[in-house]
Amino acid sequence: MYxxxxxxxxxxxxxxxxxxxxxxxxxxxxxxxxxxxxxxPMLPFNDVSVQ
Amino acid sequence: xxxxxxxxxxxxxxxxxxxxxPARTADRPPAPPRPRGGKVRAAVRGFGELLITLGxxxxxxxxxxxxxxxxxxxxLQNEASAQLEQEWRDAPQDQRQLHIDPAxxxxxxxxxxxxxxxxxxFTVQEGVGPEALEIGPGHYxxxxxxxxxxxxxxxxxxxGKGAPFNDLDLLNSCDxxxxxxxxxxxxxRVLPMTGEVDGWADGKGARQRCANVAxxxxxxxxxxxxxxxxxxxxxxxxxxxxxxxKARNPLPKAxxxxxxxxxxxxxxxxxAERMIIHGVLTNQYKKAQGTGYDDLLAxxxxx
Numbered sequence: 549m550y551x552x553x554x555x556x557x558x559x560x561x562x563x564x565x566x567x568x569x570x571x572x573x574x575x576x577x578x579x580x581x582x583x584x585x586x587x588x589p590m591l592p593f594n595d596v597s598v599q
Numbered sequence: 600x601x602x603x604x605x606x607x608x609x610x611x612x613x614x615x616x617x618x619x620x621p622a623r624t625a626d627r628p629p630a631p632p633r634p635r636g637g638k639v640r641a642a643v644r645g646f647g648e649l650l651i652t653l654g655x656x657x658x659x660x661x662x663x664x665x666x667x668x669x670x671x672x673x674x675l676q677n678e679a680s681a682q683l684e685q686e687w688r689d690a691p692q693d694q695r696q697l698h699i700d701p702a703x704x705x706x707x708x709x710x711x712x713x714x715x716x717x718x719x720x721f722t723v724q725e726g727v728g729p730e731a732l733e734i735g736p737g738h739y740x741x742x743x744x745x746x747x748x749x750x751x752x753x754x755x756x757x758x759g760k761g762a763p764f765n766d767l768d769l770l771n772s773c774d775x776x777x778x779x780x781x782x783x784x785x786x787x788r789v790l791p792m793t794g795e796v797d798g799w800a801d802g803k804g805a806r807q808r809c810a811n812v813a814x815x816x817x818x819x820x821x822x823x824x825x826x827x828x829x830x831x832x833x834x835x836x837x838x839x840x841x842x843x844x845k846a847r848n849p850l851p852k853a854x855x856x857x858x859x860x861x862x863x864x865x866x867x868x869x870x871a872e873r874m875i876i877h878g879v880l881t882n883q884y885k886k887a888q889g890t891g892y893d894d895l896l897a898x899x900x901x902x
Contacts, residue, residue: 580667593868594760596732597727597862599833
């Protein structure tokens with residue numbers, strides 16, 4: 549998977565490193581700001597009230 | 600490099616080869632074509648990479664829960680705090696009895712727990728929905744307001760989202776919890792723990808800071824289950840009933856004690872149970888011009 553991505557990044561090695569870092573940052577941002585906030589209410593450790 | 604005095608072109612890697620740098624790739628013959636098992640190998644490698652990726656995502660989620668949610672909640676709390684401050688400043692002194700019926704998610708009071716440090720302070724929002732609790736502790740709707748007889752219920756996060764109630768388990772009997780409204784400070788103190796009830800008057804109850812704290816069950820049998828700290832199942836909604844753990848209210852309003860009940864998740868990092876802290880109103884101070892929380896702390900001997 550990672551090897552495949554690396555082989556398909558265009559440009560010389562230095563540019564590819566930059567591209568890879570941008571990809572990683574994009575994935576982390578997607579997780580932090582979209583996926584986790586959506587997922588969190590469904591997980592069983594944040595209910596603090598009695599009902 | 601190699602200290603051999605043979606011709607470098609024909610030098611074999613010496614016995615210490617494991618420590619010497621490997622031969623450069625360019626010197627090697629081209630890699631042989633992949634064997635037939637290449638597909639299996641790729642699948643196994645792909646599976647391994649997937650597992651590593653999942654592990655990293657899980658770690659990231661922990662970082663999110665413990666840190667990222669705190670940043671967002673911190674920002675929301677600052678906004679709510681500034682807004683409440685503004686509201687109190689703008690209202691004329693005699694009209695500060697506002698917020699008898701605050702809107703959902705609106706901050707209407709401020710709470711302090713001196714035991715957690717002089718700077719421990721959060722606004723209290725109306726409601727215990729996720730939006731309210733992301734800002735700070737939330738007040739159970741339909742429970743008493745500060746100072747009223749009955750039971751003022753407040754829920755708060757213990758992990759992430761500012762974690763206002765992170766250290767709730769460290770509260771001991773007689774520790775104060777202060778609620779500030781537009782015109783007053785209400786000082787509640789944690790009730791005696793289960794094991795302290797017997798012999799309270801001659802034991803801890805004799806201390807000055809426990810002056811107005813006494814086991815409730817000695818006066819009213821209806822409070823037989825109300826202690827300083829309890830661990831209950833999440834379904835015990837009656838923990839915030841006017842008389843705790845009595846779903847069908849046995850006492851008329853006039854003979855109810857003025858209680859404060861804090862709830863959070865328990866054990867930490869789980870929500871299998873709830874930790875409940877019960878406190879009783881011991882003092883009430885009208886806010887005077889130019890005095891604040893610091894003066895109150897000195898007044899109640901917690902400075």
